[in-house]
Amino acid sequence: MRDERPIPASNRAGASEPESDxxxxxxxxxxxxxxxxxxxxxxxLARYQERVYLWCYRRVWDHDRALDxxxxxxxxxxxxxxxxxxxxxxSSWLFAIARNRCLSQFRVPDWRRMEDVDLESLPGPAADxxxxxxxxxxxxRLLALIREHLDPVEQDALWxxxxxxxxxxxxxxxxxxxxxxxARGVLQSARRKLRAALERRAAEEPGAR
Amino acid sequence: MKxxxxxxxxxxxxxxxxxxxxxxxxxxxGCPRCRALALSFRDFVEPGPVPAGARSAEAAERLSQxxxxxxxxxxxxxxxxxxxxxxxxxxxxxxxRPSLRPVWVTASVVVVAGAAVIAILSRPAPESVLxxxxxxxLALQPVRQQPGGELRLRWEPLAxxxxxxxRLYATSLEEVARLEPVRVPETVLRREALPSGLxxxxxxxxxxxxxxGGDELALSPVGSLRAP
Numbered sequence: 465m466r467d468e469r470p471i472p473a474s475n476r477a478g479a480s481e482p483e484s485d486x487x488x489x490x491x492x493x494x495x496x497x498x499x500x501x502x503x504x505x506x507x508x509l510a511r512y513q514e515r516v517y518l519w520c521y522r523r524v525w526d527h528d529r530a531l532d533x534x535x536x537x538x539x540x541x542x543x544x545x546x547x548x549x550x551x552x553x554x555s556s557w558l559f560a561i562a563r564n565r566c567l568s569q570f571r572v573p574d575w576r577r578m579e580d581v582d583l584e585s586l587p588g589p590a591a592d593x594x595x596x597x598x599x600x601x602x603x604x605r606l607l608a609l610i611r612e613h614l615d616p617v618e619q620d621a622l623w624x625x626x627x628x629x630x631x632x633x634x635x636x637x638x639x640x641x642x643x644x645x646x647a648r649g650v651l652q653s654a655r656r657k658l659r660a661a662l663e664r665r666a667a668e669e670p671g672a673r
Numbered sequence: 674m675k676x677x678x679x680x681x682x683x684x685x686x687x688x689x690x691x692x693x694x695x696x697x698x699x700x701x702x703g704c705p706r707c708r709a710l711a712l713s714f715r716d717f718v719e720p721g722p723v724p725a726g727a728r729s730a731e732a733a734e735r736l737s738q739x740x741x742x743x744x745x746x747x748x749x750x751x752x753x754x755x756x757x758x759x760x761x762x763x764x765x766x767x768x769x770r771p772s773l774r775p776v777w778v779t780a781s782v783v784v785v786a787g788a789a790v791i792a793i794l795s796r797p798a799p800e801s802v803l804x805x806x807x808x809x810x811l812a813l814q815p816v817r818q819q820p821g822g823e824l825r826l827r828w829e830p831l832a833x834x835x836x837x838x839x840r841l842y843a844t845s846l847e848e849v850a851r852l853e854p855v856r857v858p859e860t861v862l863r864r865e866a867l868p869s870g871l872x873x874x875x876x877x878x879x880x881x882x883x884x885x886g887g888d889e890l891a892l893s894p895v896g897s898l899r900a901p
Contacts, residue, residue, distance in 0.1 A: 497751045502744045506846035513736040514729055518720040521727045531732050535739045542743055553686035559717045560682035610705055623709035630713070637721075638712050 485511070485554040492545055505545055508554070509538050516562055522634050523566050537562045567629055610654075613661045618654035621647050680707050685714045733844070737878060738895035741846050745892065811881055811893035819861065822901050826879065827859040834883035834890055841867070842878040842895075849877060854884055864901050875900040 483491075488508040495501035516537050521530035541558050548557055610619050620639060624630045625647075630638070636646035643649045677700035680688055689711060691698040701707045723729045814827035826839055836854040839862070843849050850866055858881075864873070877900055881893040 497748075499748075502748060503847060506740055506744055509740050510737060510845045513740070514733050515717060515720050517732040517736065518723065518727060518729065519717045522716070522720075522724060525724075525726065527726065527728050527732070530727070531735060534732065534736055538736060538740055539743050542740065542747075552683045555718055556683045556686035556714070559685065559714050562717065563682050563713065607704070607706060611703075614705075616705075616708075619705035620708055620712065623705045624712060627706060628709050628713045638716060 483507075486550070489545070489548065489550060489554050493548070493550075496546055505542055509542060512555075512558055513538055516558070519562055520566060523629060523631070525631065533562075533565055537565050540565070563628075609658065609661055613657050614654050617641070618650055618657070621650040622654045622658075625651060679704060680710065682710060682714070685710055686718075689714070734876075734878075734897055737844055737846060741842065741878065741880075741895055742892075744846070811883060811891055813879075813881070813893055813896040816896065816898045818901075823864070824862040824898060824901050825859060826862055826881075826898075828881045828893055830858040831883040831891055833885060835885045836883075838882045838884060840880055840882060842880075844876055844878065846878070862898070862901060867900055871900055873900055 483504075485508060488504045491504035492501050492508060496505075513534065517530055517534040520533040520537070521527065524530050524533065537558070540561055544561075548554070552560075610622060614622065617639060621635050621641075624635045624638065625632065632647045632651065635641075635651075636648075639647060639650070641647050641650055645652075677696050680697070680701065685707075688697050688701055688707075693699070693702075701711060810829055810831040812829045814829070817825045817827075819825055828837070831837075836856050837858060837860075838854040839852040839860055841849045841851070841862075849868060849871065852860055852862065852866055862879075877898055878895050879898055880895045883890040883892075
């Protein structure tokens with residue numbers, strides 16, 4: 465005989481979520497093997513799942529790839545929760561996991577990869593100045609050069625494109641760029657200035673090339 | 674004056690919470706690399722409107738399911754792990770008796786071998802993945818609403834299962850209710866089975882556990898429904 469009588473449910477649904485991330489992390493770490501610890505972990509990750517997905521989506525612009533990445537990030541976070549020391553904020557820690565996953569999977573930091581800046585339209589020698597910077601001076605020298613010659617918006621756009629791997633349209637959104645050409649124009653301007661600065665320095669220090 | 678180094682991604686929330694006069698915060702404001710990291714982090718915690726083409730609700734549901742599976746798999750692994758501390762103390766007490774030592778050494782080998790076989794046989798299924806093939810057994814069928822508003826839940830039967838239990842979860846993965854086990858691969862979810870504070874229409878996740886005696890044989894994938 466079929467028995468469909470429901471077991472009375474404990475009245476836990478709809479409970480408010482007053483706990484901070486840190487409270488939930490503490491609970492999940494202190495009692496990882498218990499239902500309470502697992503519940504804390506699941507609530508913590510549920511808070512971030514949409515944010516992780518959207519952040520990944522804005523880097524790959526593909527639902528399935530973003531979903532795979534987000535799952536990878538969230539499950540890695542769950543598995544690594546026991547080792548999370550709590551010295552950093554949970555949001556930062558999760559962000560670091562997401563950023564590492566996205567950057568390591570889809571690109572390596574490469575200052576030459578600025579194809580959407582339309583290199584061919586820029587004046588100057590055939591050699592890409594960014595190549596020279598990468599080869600000869602490294603990131604710290606490049607930072608100094610960028611600080612010296614580019615305005616803050618150009619600095620941010622260049623770094624978001626080359627280091628954070630953001631698509632140009634996303635940089636336009638993040639920076640709230642008012643130019644008609646959006647971040648593309650800002651990046652072109654940054655690149656032009658950088659090229660000119662490198663050429664000037666090469667002329668002043670011929671041995672430096 | 675000591676030079677402030679650039680920040681790692683894991684430090685960025687803390688630095689953003691510092692006052693404007695803090696040297697680390699001043700470094701952030703003046704460093705293109707750290708500013709870009711901060712912009713990226715702000716975009717992470719405050720994502721703004723959903724971009725065109727993103728399927729945020731679907732992603733949330735599927736990620737909830739993936740997390741639930743992972744957590745449940747972790748719980749099952751933990752439950753199947755032997756309590757080595759207590760076992761060792763017990764064995765040490767007995768094996769410490771010189772007259773019984775040969776006997777207990779032999780017995781302990783048998784026990785360990787038996788435990789290993791049991792552990793292998795009861796090893797949980799490989800980790801679930803978001804996409805890919807699922808076993809047909811316990812596959813959930815579409816939820817159907819009955820004329821009275823209750824929901825008929827059905828799933829594929831599992832060979833060897835004696836009964837099935839439906840478990841319901843909030844989207845936060847908090848368990849909301851367990852229905853009484855049934856012997857056939859379907860049941861009806863009525864309003865009374867849910868907590869009184871739960872609004873009708875609330876999205877819930879559900880899954881089926883196949884049971885034999887007190888053992889859980891298998892878990893179904895996770896489905897979604899609206900509370901009746």
